[in-house]
């Protein structure tokens with residue numbers, strides 16, 4: 024594939040030397056490879072490690088197993104940006120006992136036997152652990168420390184990268200029960216749900232949510248339409264469904280949207296089964312995702328062997344299989360179109 028007569032590698036080399044604007048768009052990597060490429064180009068630096076529904080779900084399950092029954096003695100929010108609200112202050116959780124850690128979309132909810140809960144959003148770089156060991160007061164990545172009775176290891180939330188985006192806030196149970204927590208109230212239906220839950224109703228809600236004249240890829244990532252899916256799992260779901268990232272949700276029939284909802288659940292369920300086998304009682308802060316196509320542009324499609332293609336944006340790359348998803352069509356390279364450079368594609 025060549026762009027304006029030059030290979031992507033040639034373009035990147037010359038672009039990095041010469042032009043800042045080009046430098047931003049010429050980076051087609053989906054993961055950070057260091058300063059030279061990413062300080063300007065890649066946006067969320069840890070694109071491949073961002074926790075989405077399956078990652079947050081497995082952390083919630085492991086956290087429940089480890090933390091339920093522990094009495095909270097203190098909640099310290101270290102990073103100033105990490106505390107989203109002082110009403111109520113996080114100290115209200117002190118003295119309560121953890122009952123469960125739940126997941127809502129990509130958010131975590133530390134539930135207690137008291138009147139308050141802790142709402143946690145790890146965003147793009149946050150990670151949670153409760154392994155034994157002291158908290159290093161000089162750890163600049165530390166954002167939140169929840170300490171427990173009996174010298175149980177504290178729950179620590181750290182954040183990779185320079186962006187301070189993750190946040191926590193204490194919420195009142197009464198507000199939660201009344202549906203008045205804004206961050207939760209705006210979430211669409213869950214993209215995955217436990218076995219035995221009201222499957223038909225969930226499927227109908229998802230089918231309705233997909234009925235929008237928007238490209239499926241952006242629709243899936245919009246948590247107000249559908250809760251839990253981000254860049255990784257939208258690539259994976261669309262690949263499994265043999266759907267183009269740019270097909271509009273409303274172009275699917277009701278039956279197709281219903282089938283899509285089932286398949287989406289299956290893809291996420293398979294990821295969860297993988298994590299259940301692989302993730303230990305104390306997970307690492309950053310999980311390796313069991314992906315087939317996301318972040319693998321240029322590699323062979325695991326299903327048909329065709330070369331996986333990408334649509335590149337400043338902050339992320341959509342990966343897809345042209346043979347199975349777009350009827351052989353190679354989608355426009357958005358980086359170059361934006362600059363008014365026509366991408367010329369040599370099929371090899």
Ligand SMILES: [Zn+2]
Nearest residue numbers: 324327344347
């Ligand atoms: Zn394929």
